Amino acid sequence: MPARRNFLRVALTLCVTLAGAAAPAVGAEPAAAKAADVEVRYKTAKVGDLDIFYREAGPQDAPAILLLHGFPTSSQMFRNLIPALGDKYRVIAPDYPGYGHSSxxxxxxxxxxxxxxxxxxxxxxxxxxxxxxALYVQDYGAPIGYRLASKHPERISAIVVQNGNAYEEGIDNDFWKPVKEYWAAPESKEKRDALRALLTYDATKWQYTEGAKDLELVSPDGAAEDQFLLDRPGNDEIQLDMFLSYGSNPPLYPGWQEYFRKHQPPMLIAWGKNDKIFPAAGAEPYKRDLKTLEFHLLDAGHFALETNGDEIAALMREFLGKHVGSK
Structure with a gap:
């Protein structure tokens, strides 16, 4: 009997120890939601004559996050991030006109x-x-989001920047040379046509794979869907117009920087440092203007969510939990 009691005492101690190790600390925030537990809805809003498609998840009364996509993609770039945040936040990701499933x-x-x-x-x-x-801005999402933030500073609770530029240092590289030549000669068909190479599947795939730490982590579905939509008749001219319009952004940089300095939105930078379009040089200047800044250069490329999505989701949950709260 003593041996049996001793065995039971040891077994009970082991069970209690294992249970304590497995249980999360009281009040601990999970790194990310389980995707299966979050329902993502695919909806359309009417803006004038336009149908604006968007993806939405999360409680209606939770703090909101507006995800703004880049080129040449759409809200599909957030297909994994949305369910990773949707348990605690109302997450909304629209497609711009001419992109994704919008008009x-x-x-x-x-x-x-x-x-x-x-x-x-x-x-x-x-x-x-x-x-x-809160804003999440990437690529084209930055000049769109910063226009909103400058116009309505009272609406912005925080900003997450993933390869989104607001400084001249961020576009001072070889990628931008032919684009800047087009800005300088907007009537030139030759300069416009020279940018058509950026609309090919090879160029789209390059944006997904260049600088990625592990190509086996990059789903081919993202580039394939983007290219399918780029190849719609007439979409090439839309994209070329947008390349030209990007030249309207640098003159606004000083105003956006003043917005940062004056309103000091809490900012998380999670930047793919291997990006050949918006290199890490564009991330560094944010340090000049923001006091509440969490700064992370990730071993990733332009579409960092493809390879570092879990890492970015965990950074966002911690950052937003501190500065915005959660449901």
């Missing part, structure tokens, strides 16, 4: 500029009831 009027009927796209997304936020929200 695509011809460039003769709709002026494809960053000003216009920002106006559409501004109206979209009103349609879906966003009065206070």
């Amino acid at each position: 695509m009027p011809s460039h003769e009927k709709f002026k494809y500029t960053f000003d216009n796209l920002a106006n559409v997304i501004d109206e979209f936020t009103a349609q879906v009831g966003l009065t206070k929200y």
